Amino acid sequence: MSLWTAIYEQVRSRRWLLPLVLAMTAGLSALGALKLRFTEDVFELLPQNDPTVVEGRLALARFRALERIVIDVEAHDTAAVVAGIDQLAAQLARTPGISKVTSRLSDDALVDIAQAYEGKIPLLFDEAMEADVERRTTSAEFTRRLQEFVDSAEGKGGIQATTAQFRRDPFAFQELMLRRFDRLNSGFEARLVRGHLISHDGRHGLLIAEASVPASNTREGRRLMAEIDGLISRLPDGTRARVIGGHRSAADNADVIESDIKLTVATSVLGVLAVFLLAFRSLWPFAATLCAVGLGFGVAMGAQGATVGTLSAITAGFGAALLGIAVDYTIHLATAVSAAPAGSAADRVRHALAHVAWPNGMAMITTALALSTLWASRFAGISQLAEIAVVGVLFAFLFAMLLGPVLLAPFARRPARSNPLEAGVRLAVRSRRRWPRLPLVACALATPLLALGLMHLSIDGDVTHLDGKSQSTREAEEVVAATYGGATLRRTLIVSSGPDLETALLANDNVARGLRAVSAARFESLAWVLPARQTQQANLARWRAYWTVERIETLKQRMAGVRVVRHTDQGERPVSFTRERVETYFAEFFATLTPQGELPHLDASSLRGRPLWDLMRNFVAESDGQVSVATLAMLSDPSESEPGSPAAVTLEGRRLAELKAHAPAALALNRTLFASHIVQLVRADLFLLGGLSLLLVIVVLWLSFGSVADVLTALIPVGGAMAWTLGLMGWLGISFNIINTLVTVLIAGLGIDYGIFVVQTYRDSSSAQDANSRVIKAATGISAAALTTLFGFGSLALAAHPALFSVGITTTLGVLSALLLSVVVVPGVMERRLFSAGSDHV
Incomplete structure (x- = not known):
């Protein structure tokens, strides 16, 4: 008598034994499963000790401000765009779930910037500013500005500068400095129109909302998106809006998954029932299979909860899918019962057990060994999958061989019949x-x-391609990318952190220097307008070193050699300055070139409470006692290489490595490089796991078959x-x-x-x-x-x-x-x- 036949006889003679075992197993599994906490973070699936993954995860964790709702408003002209933005902003501010709305830079903020940065250009005089000043202090540039000033004085348009402004700043250094705020568009290439972020064609405008619920909370996220869609529907005719961001993507994913589940579950249940009816003309094999696999999965979940406590929801889903292998054990047992010679139900079950015990056991061992190789994977999600799948397959087999014979007894009483x-x-x-x-x-x-x-065959490591975003959301992202810069959604996130804002700003300045050194295409950073105090001191020293007596004298001579034309009733009259007149007329300007004493520094902590902070706050995040400052950079330009191409991967990889040499403490997340790295890991895993599983299976088969x-x-x-x-x-x-x-x-x-x-x-x-x-x-x-x-x-x-x-x-x-x-x-x-x-x- 075989082992499984002996167990079957014991179960038949002691009818209380199997229910007791099942009850204890189910109870213990439930206790373990109650301790299980599911996570939805995609990073939980990736290699936990891989430097690239760790760095990307930390970068996102320290700078959650990237989880925002971006709304693009489109209309036929700029006035309608501004009106649409203002209408949506006012309504969003009253919407539950929205904590803050940034739709415009207020007039107070614009005035505040002008006041706070008056005379502060020496504090921002970095290498880039030095190059800008060099280009601006030419004879040709002074000729142009002087002519505009003369024309404006005659009411002919131009810059409309007052005499005092022109005498104080003839080269518009203040304008040069204030233009740096254009680099704080948070990755969007736009211009400021009445404080609003407006596209260059004037037909699009942006507003950014921050939600009080995370994007991972899909239930609240879907409600919030429905509210926003309702507000958009009330915009005037001719004005439309598009919504992108993590919350929109999460809501789209939830919608499409819900729809898919309804379709696939209905198809699956009907299809499986049809197969069992075609194969066995009875639902008893279906019940036996369902119980065996269900109990196996329950034990796997309970064991995971008792031993680990956490599990990725995605891993759990695929663990359930892999347990589809385990349905075979009960199906083969039911097939053997239907093929058994005529006799009592018990005799037919014994005959079936005798014939399928060995191949079922072999199949279970080889499958479990193949699945166990997943433990060797670098991916945490796949390693977890091994734990679930191996335990689930083992117990599904045990339940199939223990519970299956009992549940198949009514099926065995029926005479063997052919089926379709x-x-x-x-x-x-x-x-x-x-x-x-x-x-x-x-x-x-x-x-x-x-x-x-x-x-x-290709390997796609870009996890965004697995996103279930709707077609309308994808089109909205394409419109935003095309309107506000083709690489808007492909920027590299670089995060600098420290125990306080000043330390974080100093690290951020180091990143900015590194980006200039590696010839990054462009970047948005607080380093342009709010460097750390130490950097400001270095900039001031550079300013003083730049404006030597010789350079100032050369500039005076250059300005004295300029001639422009004034239009009068008597005709055109030349306008020029003598060397002495230049020195007296622009005395206030030349005084700013050689400041005496220490200039009052730009104090980051004091700027926090001022209106201009609205333009800077998107770059700063605080959590767990750490202050983080973000920089968004384009490491390469589309003109240099096709985004996502091998050439782009190589170029951006080299530049990022050079940047890390300049700023080793900074955290960086580059989508192109991250996807390329994941592809390499997946490829390595395929060869490793495939080779291991094949070797183990061959060894077991050899030991079995000889x-x-x-x-x-x-x-x-x-x-x-x-x-x-x-x-x-x-x-x-x-x-x-x-x-x-x-x-x-x-x-x-x-x-x-x-x-x-x-x-x-x-x-x-x-x-x-x-x-x-x-x-x-x-x-x-x-x-x-x-x-x-x-x-x-x-x-x-x-x-x-x-x-x-x-x-x-x-x-x-x-x-x-x-x-x-x-x-x-x-x-x-x-x-x-x-x-x-x-x-x-x-």
């Missing part, structure tokens, strides 16, 4: 035996052709299905990503299970006729298991969400490939190996 699925399998087997070489030749020819698609030929034959569904699936993905243009990579484990697990069952069926057969009868039953069970998986997880191919679709289409290709190879190729190979031509004997 078995009839279809019988027809396929008959056709294969009639033309034995045809399927083998067809598959042999198809495999290299499909494998050529591997040359076209025959190289049997081992290789059992591996045909694994190797063939992987080659076919990956090749088809390449031909169809479906990329590998961090999500559908996990499906390869599912395909490998299913393939090895199917291969073991077919090979073991032939090993247990005494003749070709016996093998033919047995393989029909085995292939029926394999077909039922494959169709169940196909409907259960392949139905995700109907989903609109990119991540779910990628899983669904990959699963569909893999399961169909493994099924075809298992029921067509493996039997053909085994028959040619074991039975000589025209002989029925082994």
Whole structure:
């Protein structure tokens, strides 16, 4: 008597034993599961000790101000845009869930900037300002400004400068300094019109709202987006608005996932029920399968809660998907029961246990070993997946072998009857035996052709491509990117931190120097207008060193040599200055070039309470006793290389490395480089995990079969299905990503299970006729298991969400490939190996 038959006899004689075991297991699992805390942070899936991942995660954690709601208002002219912005801003300020709205730089702020920065140009005189001053203090520039001043005095337009302003600042150094505030557009290329951020064409304007709820709170986020959409609908005719940001993306994802779940769950349930009814004409096998897999998953969740306590929600979802492998154990048991000789229900169950215990156990061991290799993954989410999947598969197998025989007893009482699925399998087997070489030749020819698609297979490491944003949101992002700079949404985030604002600003100044040194295309930073006190002192020293007696004398001579024209009733009259007149007329200006004593510094702490701080606050964040200052930089220009191309990756990687050499303490997150790094990690994981799992499976199969030929034959569904699936993905243009990579484990697990069952069926057969009868039953069970998986997880191919679709289409290709190879190729190979031509004997 086998082990499982003996256990079955004990369960039959002690009817209280199984309910007690199940109750204790369910109770302990529930206690553990209650301790489980689910996380939604995508970074939880990534390698936790990888420097690039750690740095990117810290950068986002320290600067949460990037989680904002950005609204683009479009109208036919600037006046209508401004009116639309003001209307939305007033309504958003009263909307629950919105903590702050930034729609314009107030008049008070503009006046405040002019007052606070009056005469402060020496404190901002860095290398970039020195170059600007050098370009501005030329004879040609002074000629232009003098002519504008003369024309304005005559009412001919121009700069409309007053005499006092011109005498105090003939080269408009104050304007040069105030233009630096244009570099605080938080990544958006725009101009200030009446304090509003307006696009260069005047037809778009921005307002930025900060929510009091995080984007990860999808329930509140969806409510907030609905409120904002309602406000937008009340804009005047001809004015429209677009909303982008984390909250919009999260709401879109929630909407599309909810819709996909309704569709795929309905398809899955109906499809699986149809398969069970076709294969068994009874719902008892369905109930047994559901209980075994459900209890296995429950134990896995309970063990995770008791031992670790946290789990990524995404990992849990894919853990449940991988447990789809475990449905095979109960299905094969039910198939064996239906194929058992006539007799009592207990006898038929015993017969089934005797026939499937060994292949079921082998399938479970090989699958568990293959899944255990996921522990070697660099990705934390995949390592967690190993813990869930291995425990789940093990206990699903145990429950299938313990609970399955009991729940299948009513099914065993029914006489064996043919079913449509078995009839279809019988027809396929008959056709294969009639033309034995045809399927083998067809598959042999198809495999290299499909494998050529591997040359076209790509790995997409950009997690944003798995975002389920709606088409309207994607179009809105494209409009914003095109309107406010093509690389607006592709900036590099660089975060400098310290225990106080002054320390953080000093580190931020170091980043700005590094960006200039590496020739970054452009960047927005507080370093332009609010350097640290130490940097201001260095700038002042540079100003004094720049304006030497010789340089000032040269400038005076240059100004004295300028001639412009004044228009009078008597005609044009020349206007010029003598050397002495230059010195007396512009005495106040020359005094600013050589300031005496110490200038009052720009004090960051005192600016916080002033109106101008509204323009700076988006660059500063405080949390956990740390003050962080952000810089948004374009490391390369689209004219230098195509964004996202290998050339762009190389260029930005080199510049970021050079920047880190200048500012090693800064944290940086570059989307292009981050995606490229993830691609490298995924590629390395594929080879590592694939090699380990294949090695372990081969060892176990060898120990079990003791025959190289049997081992290789059992591996045909694994190797063939992987080659076919990956090749088809390449031909169809479906990329590998961090999500559908996990499906390869599912395909490998299913393939090895199917291969073991077919090979073991032939090993247990005494003749070709016996093998033919047995393989029909085995292939029926394999077909039922494959169709169940196909409907259960392949139905995700109907989903609109990119991540779910990628899983669904990959699963569909893999399961169909493994099924075809298992029921067509493996039997053909085994028959040619074991039975000589025209002989029925082994």
